[in-house]
Amino acid sequence: MEPLFADEPEPDDVDRRQSALLDAVRRGGTVDTPDADLWRVDWVTGVDLDPRMVWQLRVGPVVATAWGEIDGRPLLATAVEIEERPPAEQKQRRHRLEVRDVLSGRVRTVDCEVPVRVLAFAPDASEPLLISGHEDDRVRIWEFPDLTHRRTLDVEGQPHALEVLGSGRGIRLLIRSGQGHLGQWDLSTGAPLLLPHLPPVYGIGVGTLTDGTVVLPTEKAALLWNPDDNRVRELPVPGGLRPVRGGTSWRSAGRDMLTVIDTYATLASIDLTSGQHTLLTAHSDTLADGLMAAVGRPGPFSNPTVTGSTLAVPVRWQVHLWDAHTMRPLGAPLTGPVAQAAAEAVRWQGRDLLLTSSQQDGVVALWDLAVPVDREPGHRQRLAAVTVTEPDGVVVSADEGGTLVARHAADGTLLAPPLATDVKITKALATWTDGSHLHAATGSGRLRAGDPLLYRWNLTAGGPSGAPVRTDNSFIHWIAHQRLRIGDALIVHGYEDISLVNPSDGAILATINDAVGRLSTGFAVGAVDGRATAALSPHQEPIRLYDLDDPSSEPTVVRGTEGHPALALLDGRLVTVRTERPTPDGATTLRTWHPSGRPAGPEIDGPAPVTAVAGRTWPELYVARADRTLTVVDLRTGELLARPLLLPGPASCLAATADGGIVVGFGHDVALVRPPVRGRR
Numbered sequence: 001m002e003p004l005f006a007d008e009p010e011p012d013d014v015d016r017r018q019s020a021l022l023d024a025v026r027r028g029g030t031v032d033t034p035d036a037d038l039w040r041v042d043w044v045t046g047v048d049l050d051p052r053m054v055w056q057l058r059v060g061p062v063v064a065t066a067w068g069e070i071d072g073r074p075l076l077a078t079a080v081e082i083e084e085r086p087p088a089e090q091k092q093r094r095h096r097l098e099v100r101d102v103l104s105g106r107v108r109t110v111d112c113e114v115p116v117r118v119l120a121f122a123p124d125a126s127e128p129l130l131i132s133g134h135e136d137d138r139v140r141i142w143e144f145p146d147l148t149h150r151r152t153l154d155v156e157g158q159p160h161a162l163e164v165l166g167s168g169r170g171i172r173l174l175i176r177s178g179q180g181h182l183g184q185w186d187l188s189t190g191a192p193l194l195l196p197h198l199p200p201v202y203g204i205g206v207g208t209l210t211d212g213t214v215v216l217p218t219e220k221a222a223l224l225w226n227p228d229d230n231r232v233r234e235l236p237v238p239g240g241l242r243p244v245r246g247g248t249s250w251r252s253a254g255r256d257m258l259t260v261i262d263t264y265a266t267l268a269s270i271d272l273t274s275g276q277h278t279l280l281t282a283h284s285d286t287l288a289d290g291l292m293a294a295v296g297r298p299g300p301f302s303n304p305t306v307t308g309s310t311l312a313v314p315v316r317w318q319v320h321l322w323d324a325h326t327m328r329p330l331g332a333p334l335t336g337p338v339a340q341a342a343a344e345a346v347r348w349q350g351r352d353l354l355l356t357s358s359q360q361d362g363v364v365a366l367w368d369l370a371v372p373v374d375r376e377p378g379h380r381q382r383l384a385a386v387t388v389t390e391p392d393g394v395v396v397s398a399d400e401g402g403t404l405v406a407r408h409a410a411d412g413t414l415l416a417p418p419l420a421t422d423v424k425i426t427k428a429l430a431t432w433t434d435g436s437h438l439h440a441a442t443g444s445g446r447l448r449a450g451d452p453l454l455y456r457w458n459l460t461a462g463g464p465s466g467a468p469v470r471t472d473n474s475f476i477h478w479i480a481h482q483r484l485r486i487g488d489a490l491i492v493h494g495y496e497d498i499s500l501v502n503p504s505d506g507a508i509l510a511t512i513n514d515a516v517g518r519l520s521t522g523f524a525v526g527a528v529d530g531r532a533t534a535a536l537s538p539h540q541e542p543i544r545l546y547d548l549d550d551p552s553s554e555p556t557v558v559r560g561t562e563g564h565p566a567l568a569l570l571d572g573r574l575v576t577v578r579t580e581r582p583t584p585d586g587a588t589t590l591r592t593w594h595p596s597g598r599p600a601g602p603e604i605d606g607p608a609p610v611t612a613v614a615g616r617t618w619p620e621l622y623v624a625r626a627d628r629t630l631t632v633v634d635l636r637t638g639e640l641l642a643r644p645l646l647l648p649g650p651a652s653c654l655a656a657t658a659d660g661g662i663v664v665g666f667g668h669d670v671a672l673v674r675p676p677v678r679g680r681r
Contacts, residue, residue, distance in 0.1 A: 014038070015646045022648070022671075037676055039645040042661065043412030044671035047378040048336040048648065054353070056337065056365040059098065065357045065364060067346040068121030070128045070144065074102040074348050077130055078357070078364060079116035097132060099147065110147045114138070120162035122171055122187060129187070131173065133159025139175065141187070151190050155183055161203065161303075165214070165227055172227070174214070176201055182216070196230050198223065203246040203260075203303045217247035217260050222270075238268055238277040246303040250345075252325065259304050259311060259324055265294045267304055267311070269324050280327035283313055283320075291316060291381065291401060291424060295340045307345035308352035310369050314341045317382040317400070317668075319356060321369065332373050335668050337363035337649060339382070361649060377418050379403055383665035384445075385429035386653045389438065395655070395663050396440055396459065397670050398429040404440055406459045409657060409672060419462055423455055428479040430490055431459075432503060439465055439503065441490050443476025450475030454492055454501060469506040472497040480525035482532050485549045491534055493523050498534055498546060510551035514538075519582050526569025528595055535574055537566040539582040543574065545595055559597040567610075571618035573600045575635070577610050585609065590623065592635045601635045614654035614662060622662045624651035630664060632675050642675035 018038050026046040057076070064079040082094045095116045100107045114134040122129040129150070130142040139153040139162075157177030164187070165172045171187045180200025184193040201216045201223070216223040220243065222235040237244055237260065247260035249272075256272040267280040283294045294313050305312045311324040312334075319334035319341060339360040346355050346366070354367040381401035388395055393409035402423035406415040415438065427445025431438065437460040444451035453468035454476060473494035480491040481503065489509055490501040498512040514520075518538035525534050525548075532548040535558075542562050544555040564576035565584035573594060577587035586609045592600040601619065608627035615621040619635040629644035630651055653665040661674045 014643065018646060019648075026669075037643065039642070039676055040674040042672040042674065044673075045376065045378055045412065045669045047376060047668040050334060050336055050367075050375075051373055052334065052367045052369055052371045053336060054366050054368050054371075055102070056363055057100065058337075058363050060362045061359050062357045062362060062364055063095065063359055064116050064119045064132075065342070065344065065355065066119035066121050066130070067344060067355055068123045068128075069348070070121075070123055075121065076100045076102055076355075076364065077119050077121065079112070079119055079132065081115075081359075082111070097130070097142070097147065099130060099144075108145065108147050110142070110149075112140075118159055118162050120164055120173075122164045122173075131162055131164070131187075133162055133175065139173070139185075153185055153190055155185075157181055163214070176203075180218075194230065196225070196232050198225075198232070202244060203248070215247065215249045215258055217244045217258075219243035219245075222247065222258055222260065235270075235272065238270065238279070240279055241266055241268055248304050248306050248345075250306040250309075250324070252309050257306075257324070259306055261294070261304050267313070267327070269311070269327065278325065278327045280311075280322060283315070292320075305343040305345050305354070307354045307369065310354075312343045312345075312354055312369075314338065314343055314356070316340060318380075319343060319354075331369070332375055333380070334367060335375075335380075337361035337365060337667070377414060378405060379418075379668040382667060383652050383670070384426050386655045386663050386665045386670060387429055387431045388655045388657050388663055389431045389433060390658050392433055392438070393657075394431070394433075394438055395670065395672070396429065396431045396438070397653075397665055398426050398440075398442055399668070400424075400426055402426045402442065404429075404442070404457060404459060405670075406438055407670070409661075409663075412670070412672065416459055416462060419457060419459060421455060421457060421464075423451070425451075428476050428492075430479040430481040432481045432488065434504070437461065441479050441481070441492075441501075441503065443479055443492065443494070445475055445477040445494070450494070452476070452494075454479070454490070454499075454506070456503070456506065466506050469501055469508075471499040471501070471508070472511055473499065477520070478523040480534075482525055482548060484532050489548070491525050491548060493520065493534070493536065495520060498536070500548065500551060512546050512548075512551050514544075521579075521583055522565030522567060522576070524566045524569045524574075526572075528569065528572045533569060535566040535569055537561065537564060537576070543576070543593075545574075556595055558593055558595060561593060561597070564591055564593075567613045568615060568621070570615045570621065570635070573618055573635070575613060575615075575621060578603070588625075590621075590633070590635075602638045604633055604635070604638045611650050611652060612654040614656045616656045616658065616660075622654055622656060624654055624664070626650050628666075630654075630662070630673070645673060645675075647671075 025041045026044045061081040062078050066077040068075045077099045079095045093115045095112045098109045114136045118133040120131045128144045132140050141151045159175050160178045161176040163174040173185045173187045175183045182201045199218045203217045214225045225232050242262040244260045259269045265283040270277040306324045309324045311322040313320045321330045323330045339358050341356040341358040344355045357364045379399040381399040384400045386397040395407045402421040404419045428443040430441045440457045442455050456465040458465040476494040478493045492499040500509040522537040534546045537543045543558040546555045547553045568575040576591045577584050578589040579587035590604040608625040612624040624630045628647045631644040632641040649666040651664045651666045655663040664671045
């Protein structure tokens with residue numbers, strides 16, 4: 001079969017060779033003589049190398065997808081946000097429609113000035129079409145193979161779901177708005193078609209039954225609508241559900257099934273023949289930690305997805321899998337580039353597959369859930385923090401679910417089995433040794449429903465180390481282990497005060513009152529003029545430097561640093577990012593300062609927001625950005641000291657080693673890499 005579109009440009013050769021090297025090490029291979037242009041990879045874990053992923057495509061911030069087949073060739077349509085960087089108040093969101101021939105990788109594109117909400121194929125053999133619903137309350141119809149614009153339909157409200165019914169000249173388009181209003185159009189003429197009077201409908205992309213009936217979930221019932229005669233009958237929803245907000249129909253052993261989701265993310269599978277049902281409450285939105293809350297595309301609610309008889313429920317960092325009949329866990333969750341993904345059931349070459357699309361990761365992936373998986377020990381949530389404990393050379397990483405993993409820095413092997421602490425939404429991590437034992441302290445970074453406790457763990461023994469410590473913070477976002485003149489201390493901060501805690505017994509050594517009363521946007525611990533110092537940046541206030549060796553002293557105010565969240569203290573210089581927001585998210589520009597407020601180097605802008613920084617000695621700083629790059633920059637000149645390393649995903653945390661390496665946390669994985677010697681100064 002001939003490809004449908006023109007050739008796609010080849011990726012950059014160095015990036016391709018670097019990715020191949022990284023993948024080879026992730027899969028257990030060894031590379032004796034890597035290219036001089038490439039970063040050296042000492043070791044890297046492979047938790048995200050899920051064998052069930054049979055295909056992936058990195059497209060950028062994807063907001064809508066559709067899967068179709070034309071002339072026997074599988075096609076993937078995506079709507080991707082065009083990444084532009086004017087000032088935020090002037091930014092106009094624009095999207096690009098991309099249609100790919102999956103087998104050849106060739107692509108056809110068209111830009112859309114109006115953002116896209118939803119896509120669907122009308123794969124009629126004589127006249128295939130792509131349909132896009134937009135935020136201007138319109139639907140646009142595109143012809144193949146050139147994606148020429150054929151027609152625009154004005155609809156009532158923003159289209160949130162599309163369903164194509166019928167074939168040939170009798171093809172119809174069913175559209176649901178965000179308010180649940182349903183409309184029907186003749187796709188050949190663009191004329192509206194009558195529908196019976198219906199209450200708000202919360203899901204039309206749910207397929208049809210064996211007799212052609214369309215299932216339309218409403219708040220209190222599932223409506224069974226016959227498109228041929230416009231008749232509607234009602235199927236009551238089982239008790240125990242709140243108002244229904246979505247659903248999907250599927251077939252099992254010749255029987256029609258329906259899975260619905262309610263307002264609080266309780267799911268139920270219903271046998272439409274017998275009326276028997278099974279409930280699943282694990283994804284309730286009322287759970288305190290939020291790690292199990294179902295997610296999906298922007299809109300009032302997201303539909304569940306069933307492929308074969310597997311129910312796929314995307315959560316914040318994973319896709320959980322359940323037996324749709326029994327509502328019991330079915331295999332390990334999907335990890336990798338599935339952050340806050342949308343999921344869609346597709347069928348190709350006789351197999352039931354799952355298509356995921358993650359706007360955050362910018363990846364569309366195809367999964368065969370029948371493939372067995374045996375995942376190596378490691379993290380089950382996305383990484384939140386990583387440390388390097390010297391001189392022992394131990395790398396400790398923490399994920400948002402509270403699991404701690406300690407590894408030998410030399411080769412990445414486990415020092416001890418992973419420790420599941422169950423400190424949900426873990427944000428803060430510090431580590432230290434007391435001779436024969438490795439210790440860690442963690443804290444929860446939730447601003448709402450905060451956890452004020454500081455937890456200490458003995459990673460060598462595999463359990464807690466003493467009772468949790470109540471600090472003067474409503475939650476804990478930062479912890480550092482620091483040697484002070486009075487001895488070792490844990491420096492703890494979340495929102496209110498800075499607490500100095502004895503790491504061995506949990507006693508509060510001192511409390512530094514943060515009198516600013518503003519949300520902290522950044523915190524860093526280091527040395528200034530030989531004294532242990534903490535830098536704290538309040539929102540829209542200048543950064544304060546606190547002398548940790550003299551907690552009662554007045555802080556030093558670094559003038560001119562308003563709107564600059566603190567990232568690091570490096571040999572007495574302060575590293576910040578420039579932003580107008582109450583958090584550093586989205587900031588692209590680095591700044592460095594002397595404690596006096598004088599700049600210590602130029603502004604260093606980059607192509608994407610900074611996600612993490614780390615350094616050992618001035619002026620070299622490792623910088624990770626949201627475009628998946630990691631590089632080394634000279635803070636004095638702004639010069640890049642190494643070609644950027646393209647990672648499998650954006651790095652969430654970094655830690656520098658004493659011998660010039662950098663530990664990188666991305667997704668669920670950890671790596672120790674080193675920049676190429678060529679280009680270093």
